[in-house]
Amino acid sequence: MSATDSPSAPPSPTPVSLAEVGQYSCGLTLVFVLASTCWVLLPYTGDLFVALVFLMAIVLAGTWWNRGPVLMMAVVSALVWNYFFIPPQFTLHIDKPQDMVMFSLFFVVALSMGHLITRLRAREATLAQHHQEREHLLELKHRAELLAESERLHRTLLDSVAHELKTPIAIIRTALDGLGQGNPYAKEIETANRRLQRIVESFLEMTRVESEALEPQPDWCEIGDVLHAATKPIQEELAAHPLLITGTTDLPLLRLDSRLLAQVLGNLLHNATRYAPAGTHIEIAASLAGSTLELRVRDHGPGLPLGAEDQLFEKFYRAPDSPAGGTGLGLAIARGLMRAMKGDIEAHTHPTGGAEFVLHLPVKTRSAA
Amino acid sequence: MSKALIIDDEQQMRRLLRMVLESRGYEVCEAAEGQLGLQEAAFHRPDVVLLDLGLPGMNGIEVLKRLREWSDVPVLILSVRDQETIKVEALEIGADDYVTKPFGTAELLARLTVIQRRRFTRQSAEIVVGALKLDLLHHEASLDDAPLKLTPTEFALLKVLAEHAGRIVTQNQIMKQVWAGQSSDPSEGLRVHINHLRKKIGDAGPRIVNEPGIGYRLEEA
Structure with a gap:
């Protein structure tokens, strides 16, 4: 019988547990009690009734107990029925052929009952387990969907806020162009508008960096293109600071998110133009060590406040005597972006004066690809 | 008007x-x-x-x-x-x-x-962008009337950019027209060829400007 054992049954051959031992003894007791009761009733009922009572007990036991105890009950009650109830009593010997048949039938029915019922229960248990697993998966999926939904909402909100803030700035810009360059008041408005634009963009970028809605999209690029993209939006500010660029021409193609890196460099350069006196150089040095790109941006300004080398990457940090008109977000964004790209940024005062920012970024290079 | x-x-x-x-x-x-x-x-x-x-x-x-x-x-x-x-x-x-x-x-x-x-400029077999001239009939390029030695790929690439002179061309559009989309790592090859082109054109001719995440624009110097 055990050869037809269902493969879907859970791995059950565990060592006999305490509960199972209890079931074995209960089974024996039950058979004993039923046998005694039927022994008393035998003159009124006949031995077939006893067989039915035993069968019923096995079926009932099967619905609650494990396979072992039920099969044991089947065997024991068959033997008890034979020994005590089938004539001639008190022997395992059977006289009449029909009693012989009855006994065999009882034995087979009892055994298959026990087996079928326990197998049914095993299958039920597996089903329940599957159900539970599916519930669990559904719950996980639901949670992921919720998360994606909230992220999308966040992004939509950010987009709409960005649109609302940028539109008036764009309108002012276009209107100023219409006014022409001659008017000194218009020039002031333009300066203020540019500043406003920077602030708005910084806040939006900071939000984006913090919401982790930022996914770097690396592609092959030329470091020269990155520098071009970084310097283009701040051409006016950079006009007063000649750029000294070294090491970029020796670099192979690099795989990185050029837009994000350009933004980091743009922020650093803009920072440098604000702190370093007009006319001083800003130096950019690029080098590649293994698969790490190193970029150094150095100005010839007053250098960094002592002990603030790490603090200055914090949000809203403003150096003690920094010029008015900064948000204190530029460097925090720079660090956020670098970390989003699995790189990092640090700062120190150069031994010969001026602030130096060092960027490290893991990149794939062309030859290594 | x-x-x-x-x-x-x-x-x-x-x-x-x-x-x-x-x-x-x-x-x-x-x-x-x-x-x-x-x-x-x-x-x-x-x-x-x-x-x-x-x-x-x-x-x-x-x-x-x-x-x-x-x-x-x-x-x-x-x-x-x-x-x-x-x-x-x-x-x-x-x-x-x-x-x-x-x-x-x-x-x-x-x-x-x-x-x-655009669109009205394709009447002749010649494209002129500043000092750069492309002869589509003979597949020849010249810069300030001095011949420019280009490989077939470079010529095809420059042709796409010159046809769109002053306009942005996305990376995909370039890939489709030059390589017909057949390249294992398209952007890498594209960067290499752009690099060569820039060196060959030098400072005398139009500049090939990259717009990160979008594509290239050929700008008259």
């Missing part, structure tokens, strides 16, 4: 653009939303369309798709920053170029002029 259609949901923006364009001799019509914009385009047959991507209701991409079903009119996209993927999508379904808000008037007008100039 050119006719321009402005599709933008910001009334003030429309008014300003109308002033700017009318001062340059454009005849202007406008629409505040996509569906109306399409109707205006069908009715007025403009020579150029300025399309805002962030329209309420039917968005700019959808408007452009519908427009392209029946019209070949040059389209300039007005977008805000950080919409690179949408910009690329717009360019690939047929927009001609884009400006990013806030934009300068000079930049806007320059882009409009360039995109209106």
Whole structure:
């Protein structure tokens, strides 16, 4: 019988547990009690009734107990029925052929009952387990969907806020162009508008960096293109600071998110133009060590406040005597972006004066690809 | 006189653009939303369309798709920053170029002029961009009348850029036209060839400007 054992049954051959031992003894007791009761009733009922009572007990036991105890009950009650109830009593010997048949039938029915019922229960248990697993998966999926939904909402909100803030700035810009360059008041408005634009963009970028809605999209690029993209939006500010660029021409193609890196460099350069006196150089040095790109941006300004080398990457940090008109977000964004790209940024005062920012970024290079 | 259609949901923006364009001799019509914009385009047959991507209701991409079903009119996209993927999508379904808000008037007008100039320039077998000349008949290039030695791939690449001189060409568009989409790591090969081209052209000719995340633009020096 055990050869037809269902493969879907859970791995059950565990060592006999305490509960199972209890079931074995209960089974024996039950058979004993039923046998005694039927022994008393035998003159009124006949031995077939006893067989039915035993069968019923096995079926009932099967619905609650494990396979072992039920099969044991089947065997024991068959033997008890034979020994005590089938004539001639008190022997395992059977006289009449029909009693012989009855006994065999009882034995087979009892055994298959026990087996079928326990197998049914095993299958039920597996089903329940599957159900539970599916519930669990559904719950996980639901949670992921919720998360994606909230992220999308966040992004939509950010987009709409960005649109609302940028539109008036764009309108002012276009209107100023219409006014022409001659008017000194218009020039002031333009300066203020540019500043406003920077602030708005910084806040939006900071939000984006913090919401982790930022996914770097690396592609092959030329470091020269990155520098071009970084310097283009701040051409006016950079006009007063000649750029000294070294090491970029020796670099192979690099795989990185050029837009994000350009933004980091743009922020650093803009920072440098604000702190370093007009006319001083800003130096950019690029080098590649293994698969790490190193970029150094150095100005010839007053250098960094002592002990603030790490603090200055914090949000809203403003150096003690920094010029008015900064948000204190530029460097925090720079660090956020670098970390989003699995790189990092640090700062120190150069031994010969001026602030130096060092960027490290893991990149794939062309030859290594 | 050119006719321009402005599709933008910001009334003030429309008014300003109308002033700017009318001062340059454009005849202007406008629409505040996509569906109306399409109707205006069908009715007025403009020579150029300025399309805002962030329209309420039917968005700019959808408007452009519908427009392209029946019209070949040059389209300039007005977008805000950080919409690179949408910009690329717009360019690939047929927009001609884009400006990013806030934009300068000079930049806007320059882009409009360039995109209106296209399509009529393919009458001859020669493309001229500043000092650069491409002879499509003999597959030869020259810079200041001095022959420029180019490999076939470089020539094909330069041809695509020169045909779109002053306009942005997305990376995919270049890949499709030069390599017919057959390359294992397309962008890598593209960068290498662009690099070679830049070196060969040097400072004398037009510059190949990269716009991160979007593509390339050949600019007259």
